[in-house]
Amino acid sequence: MKRLYLRIYFTFILILILFGVLASATWYLLPEDKGHKPFFDGFGTVLKQIIPKHGSSKEDLQQALEQLSMAFPGQLSLRSDNGELLAVVGRPLRPPHPKRKHSGWLRSKGRGPAWAINLSDGRWLMVKPEHNSSRHLGFLATIALLAGLLAIGVYPLAKSLTGRIERLKSQVNKLGAGELSTRVLIEGKDEVAALASSFNRAAQKIEKLVASHKSLLASVSHELRTPLTRIRMGIELLDNDERRDLCNRMSKDVLELDDLIGELLLASRLDTLDRLENSEEVDLLALLAEEAVVVGAEVEGESVLVWGDKRLLRRLIRNLMENARRYGGNSGIESSVNHVDNFARLRVSDHGEGIPQEEVEHIFKPYYKPIAAKDSNFGGVGLGLSLVKQIANHHGGDATYFKRENGGSTFEVTLALNVNRA
Template sequence: MTRLYLRIYLTVVASLLVFAAAFAWVWHSRGGPYDTTMHSQVQVIANALPPARAPMADQQQTLDRLAQGLPVRLALLDASRRLIAQSRPRPGIDDQPAVPRAGEALWMLHLPDGRWLQASLPRGGHQPLHVLLLSLFTLAAIIGVLVLPVVRRITARLERLQQAVESLGAGDLRARVAVEGQDEVARLAQSFNQAANRIEALVGHHKSLLANASHELRTPLTRIRLTLELIAPSVNEERRDGLQQDIGELDALIDEILLASRLEALPHLEATEAVDLLALAAEESARHGGVDLEGAPATVKGDPRLLLRLLRNLLDNASRHGIPPVQVRLQVADGRAELVVRDHGPGVPEGECASVFEPFYRGSAARDRAGTGLGLSLARQIARHHGGELACRYEPDGAFAFVLSLPVAS
């Protein structure tokens, strides 16, 4: 990808070079002030010189008078470029032969009567057009050098603004950018900071409201559970079991909402330690029962309570929606621990695999089954807080599996 400052800089330099080239082409093809001046000089010199048939002495005298005070040597040639006369050399300055040598000619004027007037510098010189073009290209180089730091400073501020936008999009609501200068980029940075402040305030208010509402639901839920226990003897057993199941689901939902809110409020884990992922999986597999566990030990760095909650949600999901036996396989490869939880149920349709981790999403195969709809979303959130990822796939033998990948602790 081409950097913005390089594109702007190259555009400026290219524009200068194109202008210089176009100027040179117009000058060469249609003439310019220099050509007009030269034509005028030709006419003036032709009027001053004697006719071509005039005596050589008259032509020599006129040529010396024209060269008087000029830092050039003049030579008058006939139509076939044979020397007619030349200005006399000045002692100490024009000690070299008077006839111009190769590389010494500055210009040659073609007179209307066919003669040529040649002007030369003994020590060489440059054509005025070359001098002009050299000046234009030198000016382009100077402007190019001066433009680069200015363009780089502008685009550097845009790059910092881009980094802040990416950080905000990645979930860092505290991302801000320094306001530098008073131009459009500075106003854009100021607008971004104002928008980020509003977003942070709105999200913070939403999280606080959600956490407080979930916490306040604990009290009436406890009263309902206590009342149900008091009236249990007078309630039909089937109805009582249904009410207890509903209360359990509400309690689990509140617990997961509170945990999700706490994770969203923390961009990073508060405390981490070395965790034996195989031992943690064995502990949770024993609690569920009927889970086949195999694999090699793997140590990861993280919060053991959150990792245990992640494994619990995966096994709960497999037990609730899958078909036994549930199998857990742990392996280490390329510095990452891969934990696969698979069952022999119908799995998730391929079109729903990307949506199964969304909060409160219930697939078509699990729409009428128990569950809060937050388990897999919370599991992926925990995995990403540990620098890992949680995904789903179909194994080569057709079994559906959830795959947890975490970096191994060094």
């Protein structure tokens, strides 16, 4: 992951380097400052008085130059207008460009940095002030040290700039993980602080929303089921032999309605649930056997213990059984539980017509009802299989469908054996 503070830091370092490069380039490339001209020309006139005239003997010129070097320590070269070396102290310096007329700095490589002084009689005096090389190194070292100090000093600065963002990030992660009471400390008054306070407002809203959602679920459950209880009670108080059939049917309807309420509430609850609330060791084969009895299904397999929510797993199995009973065409339901690698594999199969290919991808979607069921009285709201998948997912597994070779459907659910352990 690219860290923001590192990027800020390296950007700063890059700016520092670029500045150095550009500043040097500018010094080399910009036209010479003409303000120095009179000074150099004047200097040239003075020197002309000191240095013997053009045409004097080489010894005189050499002597004059050596005297001059006492006053100006460094390398000095005296050249005629055609570039011939007339006298030299130290290493000979190269003449200026032949087209050059005025005194000034020599900056090109191999020549400079040195002064070129036109002695106004065609001769040039080049002066390269003496450099103390150790001083030179010291200067470079100082620059490097300063750059280093800046680089070190900027690092915590960059880090402190992004530190608050990182703290914000870790808090947002906490919120995402379900700690809804997470809030951020608001530091400063800048954009990051504004972001932090927006985050706090959002977190507060989410916390409120989730809480009200929870209490809504509980009260909806209660508000709907109390009248259902009255109806059920009324039916049983009514119960007489003449209308026994009707009473039984009405009782069944009440239970179906109750089941529907349960499914709707469960679907809504599972959507917001990020981990199981109640986990225990569940014997899947036993649970399967209990639910198989209700619809008269065959059961086989081995005893497999999984860690999970027993009520949810019962709902999962019941929905599969109910599904097989509805669409299996009254021809027997087979179910099994087995160990497969790190999973418990649960299968419920029927001998019905199976699911048309074009519908297969939809069957696990919430509120999806197969075309065949739409105009018949199969009941349900289309939540059964989507709940199966949701519950399987909450147990570290999945639900799949496949057609049987000899007709009919098989629903397979896998449940992880060693996750969700609270």
